[in-house]
Amino acid sequence: MLVAGIKSRPVYKGLTIEPHAKRHIFALEGEGATALIDQKPAFDETILSRSEILYVACGSKGKGHDTALLGLGTDVFWTAPTIATLLFRLKGLLATAHMGIRLYIAGTEGFIGQAMTVGLEHGMDYASIITEHRGSLARRVQCVHCKGITDDVTASPFTCSHCGLTLLVRDHYSRRLGAFQGVNIDAEDRGSAPDPEELFL
Amino acid sequence: MSGGTEVPVRVTKVTPVAERIKRFRFERLDGKPMPYFSGGAHIIVSMHDDGHVRRNAYSLMSPPHDCAAYEISVLHVEDSRGGSTFMHERVKEGDELKVSYPVNLFQPDWRARKHLLIAGGIGITPFIAMMEQFTREGANFELHYAVRTRDRGAYWKELAERYGSQRIKIYCDAEGITMPLGRLLDSQPLGTHLYVCGPSGMIDGVLRAGIEAGWPEQNLHSERFLSSLPGKPFTVELVRSGKTVRVGHHESMLEAIEAAGVDASFLCRGGACGQCETGVVTCDGKLLHHDVYLNDEEKAAGRKVMICVSRFEGKTLHLDL
Numbered sequence: 001m002l003v004a005g006i007k008s009r010p011v012y013k014g015l016t017i018e019p020h021a022k023r024h025i026f027a028l029e030g031e032g033a034t035a036l037i038d039q040k041p042a043f044d045e046t047i048l049s050r051s052e053i054l055y056v057a058c059g060s061k062g063k064g065h066d067t068a069l070l071g072l073g074t075d076v077f078w079t080a081p082t083i084a085t086l087l088f089r090l091k092g093l094l095a096t097a098h099m100g101i102r103l104y105i106a107g108t109e110g111f112i113g114q115a116m117t118v119g120l121e122h123g124m125d126y127a128s129i130i131t132e133h134r135g136s137l138a139r140r141v142q143c144v145h146c147k148g149i150t151d152d153v154t155a156s157p158f159t160c161s162h163c164g165l166t167l168l169v170r171d172h173y174s175r176r177l178g179a180f181q182g183v184n185i186d187a188e189d190r191g192s193a194p195d196p197e198e199l200f201l
Numbered sequence: 202m203s204g205g206t207e208v209p210v211r212v213t214k215v216t217p218v219a220e221r222i223k224r225f226r227f228e229r230l231d232g233k234p235m236p237y238f239s240g241g242a243h244i245i246v247s248m249h250d251d252g253h254v255r256r257n258a259y260s261l262m263s264p265p266h267d268c269a270a271y272e273i274s275v276l277h278v279e280d281s282r283g284g285s286t287f288m289h290e291r292v293k294e295g296d297e298l299k300v301s302y303p304v305n306l307f308q309p310d311w312r313a314r315k316h317l318l319i320a321g322g323i324g325i326t327p328f329i330a331m332m333e334q335f336t337r338e339g340a341n342f343e344l345h346y347a348v349r350t351r352d353r354g355a356y357w358k359e360l361a362e363r364y365g366s367q368r369i370k371i372y373c374d375a376e377g378i379t380m381p382l383g384r385l386l387d388s389q390p391l392g393t394h395l396y397v398c399g400p401s402g403m404i405d406g407v408l409r410a411g412i413e414a415g416w417p418e419q420n421l422h423s424e425r426f427l428s429s430l431p432g433k434p435f436t437v438e439l440v441r442s443g444k445t446v447r448v449g450h451h452e453s454m455l456e457a458i459e460a461a462g463v464d465a466s467f468l469c470r471g472g473a474c475g476q477c478e479t480g481v482v483t484c485d486g487k488l489l490h491h492d493v494y495l496n497d498e499e500k501a502a503g504r505k506v507m508i509c510v511s512r513f514e515g516k517t518l519h520l521d522l
Contacts, residue, residue: 123314
């Protein structure tokens, strides 16, 4: 069960290297590493010398994506232990950046949404940030009732990890929060919610 | 009228500003305040020139919060089609005119961290109102203004005095001082939006330099003062109204169609907004698209034409009007 066809549902166009950029910042999570590795033929010395990778392995630990990314030979390659650490570094980087820099984000939707929010907070235009979805379809969902955010939601309905209500996951998306909307599905008749379906594996 | 509501106004002041540039102040005949506008907006001034109606678009340069009057500046164009000559030679203090409600096709992006304004010549006018608004909103801005000679450049002195030399930079061709565009583009903080207004060649150059400096197109904004170019006279058939309209050498299709009593839609009259988009029913000949609204594919397809600035050469042109 899913409420779909809503305009705010993000569209991820896929990674392409912007040839004129003075600096390329790649924020990659998990399988998002492969989006950049697939771009390898597009790299030349100039692009490599201007590129900086911020990588958090998450679910891709043990698959060796870090070695492959390091092997690309970019100017900077840095791995973060958690998404929060990666976002903190990204903030620091954008705070002193100049026009001409480009931000590329690849990974799960929850990660793209959070990294995108950092870009928007630093005055980047939504349409100028280049994104590609890779890996799990798991969603980051905000409960509209208690406002708590639950990461890695794979089923709908699911139980809010903050207030315990049964939430239907909608396609309604907030750029500001980088999260989808979850709405109580059995408000009138507690316990009448349909069985959860694994929609976002 | 399709360009929006018109307001009857009186010309309450005409001020010579610089060589070939005059400022006009308009107040409403009924004494009411003018509608609010936002920095970057323009109005269409209707001029009745011996039975011929001329309509030109001019950027509003008075402070956007001040509804007592509207002010515009008019450059007397060297090979004027008549509008700027009319404004310069015929319009006097006390005259009555009609102006349209304001329309803004050059809106600043209010999410910007900083606004970088680049003006050439008379292209300064939309920025004068914008800077008033930026100042009131506490927004960060910087103006880089290129003039041919000091006496032909309007307002540079007043602006430098009002906003200071940190924010206002003047570049004078005659003194051999050119704008360091590359350095400017490379040194802007993330989140800067650029706005350029001036001669077409300058706009093209600045936009191209922006893309080459790695700026996303979303951060580059421009406004052109296009006017319909003169050309060979031609005839156009309007299929819905069943009229045949002769377009003269100095006339635009839109002007000729209006003169024939057909109400055609428009907003900018400068090939930028897309409001006057008209379907081409049949075309045996060549459409001369002069607008910046249609993309190259649409222009090549020849199924639409912007009648405010485009022309036609050939045998027959039938429009859906």
